[in-house]
Amino acid sequence: FPSSRRLGEDVPIRENSFYRICHQTGLKIGVNWIGSHSMRKTGAFMVYQQTNHNTALVMKMLNHSSEAMTLRYLGLEQERREALLDQVNFNLL
Structure with a gap:
């Protein structure tokens, strides 16, 4: 988001300003x-869901070093992953 204090400089607001705006909005x-x-x-979870569970895309988007880290970050526990795998049809041949 562009800063309103530094007009014309094409500089975004600082991280702490964005946090404060988000937090104050939540309080309201x-x-x-x-x-x-x-x-x-x-946002990461929405991308994960809307891209048919494309973990690699979300991993790169978040700058994570592994898909396992991304799955943990998204809160997908072992049983959730197993439920997703149960939906896969391995008998396509």
């Missing part, structure tokens, strides 16, 4: 846990 709607990281995680 009665939620005290929203911050800039919440937005990052929600």
